[in-house]
Amino acid sequence: MSNYLLKNAKIVNEGQTIEGDIRISNGRIDKIASSISPQGNEQIMDLSGKHIFPGMIDDQVHFREPGLTHKAHIASEARAAVAGGVTSFMEMPNTVPNALSQEILADKYAIAQRSSLANYSFFMGAGNENLEEVLKTNKQDVCGIKIFMGSSTGNMLVDNTKTLENIFSKSELLIATHCEDEPTVKARTQLFHEKYPEEAPAFIHPLIRNEEACYLSSSTAIELAKKWNTRLHILHISTEEELALFETGKAAKEKRITSEVCVHHLWFDAADYEKLGNQIKCNPAIKDSRHKNALRKALQTGSLDIIATDHAPHTWEEKQQGYWKSPSGLPLVQHPLLMLFDLEKEGVLSLEQIAEKTAHTVADIFQIQDRGYIREGYWADLAIVDFDSPQKVEKSNLHYQCQWSPMEGYTFGASIAHTFVSGHLAYSQGKFNESQLGKRLLFQRN
CATH class of the missing domain: 2.30.40.10 (Urease, subunit C, domain 1)
Structure with missing residues (x-):
């Protein structure tokens, strides 16, 4: 070397x-x-x-391998990450097969070991029926447990109340949650499907996956965490309402419940659906500017601890399908720091805060050894x-690998x-x- x-x-x-x-x-x-x-x-x-800057540690990406390699490979997306100053990533379990066993989790680590240009970790996935496998997870070399408390890409919804109680009460590891209330999303999906049975505009996405869905689910996760003193990290906060659920004025490493915001929720708002349509369809949805502005302000108060990407590539052809068929997610891991530097010019946050929210606090929250500073x-x-x-x-x-970005031309x-x-x-x-x-x-x- x-x-x-x-x-x-x-x-x-x-x-x-x-x-x-x-x-x-x-x-x-x-x-x-x-x-x-x-x-x-x-x-x-x-x-x-x-x-x-300390290299960004992205605590939420979807690199699609194994099983979805027509969209991306760990190798291709890790290169994109490194080109964007992202030196480490934590990847999600909704690959195919879902990472619901220690054997499948080990297979993902093996792929990264032979192909990832960036440093890596992978979340162990929680399902309704794999508690025993979840509890075997090694807390010294796995970043955490991921629970989808709202359905998203990959069919990994955990909606069994007893299962949630068991995981929150028994896990010694950090639990990271995707929070959207499933009954609310289902009811509103049916409502809008009746209004737009064939072709639907992308701007209905935040009306289906609305503020109420996010707040109800995040509140439930926090209630469980407080009940069992669980180490909880809620991913991709997207609403002003949810911000009131989190502590301010305290260092991230002193909190039991922490939060993350993604660059697209700081950058885009609902007005951008007119130009970008399904390109910015993601879960939780990009909502109106009230939420974007509140999220930006919350970076100063400390109610938002980490900035990440939720990088989620799909092929251009998949995203060009009509709203009801187009999958949720957008590719972002090559540009998060550059996006934040432009927000610094707008006065949203300082260069020192960018280093803090993309590296320091990630290392503190996940207790990463010898990185982040x-x-x-x-x-x-x-x-x-x-x-x-x-x-x-x-x-x-x-x-x-998908060869498109909502930032093209910028x-x-x-x-x-x-x-x-x-x-x-x-x-x-x-x-x-x-x-x-x-x-x-x-x-x-x-």
């Missing part, structure tokens, strides 16, 4: 931005100082004018950003110049180096 000396960078880390150098030795950060002299045969990179002794997971080099999103520079104000994954220069100036792959995430849990 090559060793590196990164010179003259602006280092964004732990609430401040400082100018200095970073030495990388044997994959880890060996030294951080205002000036470091070269030694040995290390490669020197002059990063004058560029910023170094730019610290001596930690793995060198780094995103090097050029704020003087705008990037236009075009098909030619997309690395998703020009970001910055670009990712280089990405280090576990000390390996995995991406540099548009080119990948796959001579070394990512590592399995490990967790420091009692």
Whole structure:
């Protein structure tokens, strides 16, 4: 492995931005100082004018392997992630077959070990009838348990009250939930199907999967977590109403119940269905601007702890079907940091808060070992950003296997110049180096 000396960078880390150098030795950060002299045969990179961020840890992606590889592979989506400064990901269990057994979970880790350019972890899936398998999950090398408390892509709904009580009361691992109330969604789906039996406009999606569906389900999850003192993390918060359910003014690592918001719920709102239609159909739905604005403000209060992507690729042909047939989900893992940097220009959040919400708090909440911060002794997971080099999103520079993005044609104000994954220069100036792959995430849990 090559060793590196990164010179003259602006280092964004732990609430401040400082100018200095970073030495990388044997994959880890060996030294951080205002000036470091070269030694040995290390490669020197002059990063004058560029910023170094801790690599983003995306706690919610769908990379579709095994079973749905016409949409994506772990290898293809991990490359896209690394091109976007995302150095680690946590992938969801609604692949085919669903990751409902330790054997299937192990198979996914094996695929990543031989193909993922980014660091990786995989959620163990909970179903209505696999409690015994769920409770076997190793808390030192698996990120958590995923429960779909509302049906979404993959048919993994857990709606058995006794099962939910058992998982919440017995799991020692963090439980991550998709929260949408199933009876509400079913009733409203029937209502709108009667109104639009054949062709339906995409703007009905947030009317079907509405605020009430989200709030009812999130409230239920939180009640269960409080009852059993469960470590709960609610994914992709999309409504203003849900924000009142979470604590503010407390560090994420001190909370038993934490939350996540996704970049698309911060970026898009219901007005965008007119132009993008099913491209932005996702669960939970992108709703009207009231919610987007409330979510943005909540990044300041601390009621939202993590920013993620919920990257969920489908083929262009699948998304071009009519509303009732088009699957939910959109590909985003190549551009979350660039989206957030543009939001920083709008005053939504600071560069230091971007580092906090995409890396620091993810590491704290999931108790990830030696990652998420730019610290001596930690793995060198780094995103090097050029704020003087705008990037236009075009098909030619997309690395998703599905080869489309709702951001096509948009020009970001910055670009990712280089990405280090576990000390390996995995991406540099548009080119990948796959001579070394990512590592399995490990967790420091009692």
